[in-house]
Amino acid sequence: MYKYERYLHKSQHLSKEEFEQLAQLYYSNVKHSILIEKFDIDVSSGNLYKCFPPQKSDTECPYCKVNLVNLPISKAQSRSDHRKTVCLSCDHEYENNKCSCGGCTERKNEEAHKKKIAEQHKSESILDFLKKTRKTPVHLKDLTLRDRLYLAALLKTHLSGDLKIIKPVFEYRQALAPTREYTIEMLKYLSHHGAIQLSERAHMQYSLEDNKLRYDPLHSYYDFNVISNESSKMAIIKSLLHPTPLEVHEVEDGYKLWLEIALHESMQYLKLLLEQCGLIRLALGIINEKTSIEISTYLEHFSTSQLFKILWSIANNAAAQKQKYNKSISADALINNITKYCNRAIENNWEIGGYSRTYHNKQTIVSSILFDQILKIGENGFIQKASRDYLEKNIENVGAACQKK
Ligand SMILES: [Zn+2]
Ligand SMILES: [Zn+2]
Structure with a gap:
């Protein structure tokens, strides 16, 4: 016998009139023990109310197709309380x-079983997709300058201690690259060239739709995919962590990377300044293609350090304007102000001093590896404007210094 019915059995000897009398006495606070004795019901005093006849409801039981009932409520419950x-x-x-x-237990078991089967299927199809799309490993000697830079930065910050896997980028405190956008660009570039591969670890986070794998590049694990006929894995990683310096035939690529890092450092600084000035909404949308095109135009004229100074003026003017008119300027107007300032400075040959990096805007790993280890120009990557000539001369100077030693 089921639990609710059991209580009704205990009072089935009572007539309709006796039930009415019992209910009236119960709700007018007569002691339960007196009622239990008077009406001869074998129940504990706390459960007495459960022996009252329930009210039929209009809803059907999904399993037995009989009408459900509303159970009586105890004296302690108020009339507005939820009735079972x-x-x-x-x-x-x-x-x-x-x-x-x-019925519910069976339904839940069935649902859990279906979920398990669906997950198994998802897991198998993702693993299968990863296997099918696996790229052939890249040879150490075939790595481009860009590969070397990105791999050095990524391995330095995110390679696991046992050298087995590259951990998700978001987990690390010290920034890998100046902007989130550039970090994603780095991961996509390395994946596309096959130097790293999306890992099977945590593959259930991915989703496969229309034969296209969707995943968050910043929250995913990657496998390292560089080989060499001559070296062990450990020796490969060691050489990747210490990338070889720029060579003469790589000057153009080195120059491009310099411009890219300068661009993203400038955009990140602008975002930070806007946040510090309280222009939060403007800061949120400022890193985009349009800003990137405008700022990159001026990287041929100014160093990152000089651009920092220009951006500082523009952001602070925007903040002052907001305070004066109680209205924030638009992103387009802000970019327009940068353009006007830079053009005036170029036309009038203004001497623009530079700003340094701040505590909140520390140099990122990819930037320090590029300027210190690959281009070998150190802080000049920040205080000089990007220049092919400068890189060529620097290679000569570094070479001469080495020969002297
Ligand atoms: Zn039922
Ligand atoms: Zn149920």
Whole structure:
């Protein structure tokens, strides 16, 4: 016998009139023990109210197809309290996710089973996709300058201690690259060229739709995919962590990377300045293609350090304007102000001093590897404007210094 029905059995000897009398006495605070004795009901005093006849509801039990009933409420409950609606045949409780009746238990087991099968299927198809799209490893000697830079930065910050896997980029405190956008660009470049591969680890985070794998590049694990016929994995990683310096035939590529890092450092600084000035909404949308095109135009004329000074003036003017007119300027107007300032400075040959990096705007790993280890120009990558000639001369100077030694 089911639990709700059991209580009704205890009072089945009472007539309709006796039930009415019992209910009236119960709700007018007569002691339960007196009522239990008077009406001869074998129940504890706390459960007495459960022996009152329930009210039929209009809802059907999904399993037994009989009408559910609204259970009586105890004296302690107020009339507005939720009344349980249950099935007297199987104990199913209406709209209760935790209902443990036979029907609900079976349904939940079936759902769990279906979920397990679906997950197994998802896992198999993603693993299969990863296997099918696996790229052939890249040879150490075939790595481009860009590969060397990105790999050095990524391995330095995110390679696991056992050299087995590249951990998700978001997990590290010290920034890999100046902007989130540039970090994604780096990961996409390396994946596309096959130097790293999306790992099978945590593959259930990915989703496969229309034969296209969707994943968050910043939250994913990667496998290292560089080989060499001559060296062990450890020797390969060692040489990647210490990339070889720029060579004469790589000057053009080195120059491009210099411009890219300068661009993203400038955009990140502008974003930071806007945040510090309280122009939060403007800061949120400022790193985009349009800003990138405008700022990159001036990287041929100014160093990153000089651009920092220009951006500082522009951001602070925007903040002053907001305070004066109580209205924030638009992103387009802000970019327009940068353009005007830079053009005036170029036309009038203004001497622009430079700003240094700040505590909140520290040099990132990819920037320091590029300027210190690959281009070998150190802080000049920040205080000089990007220049092919400068790189060529520097290679000569570094070479001469080495020969002297
Ligand atoms: Zn039922
Ligand atoms: Zn149920």
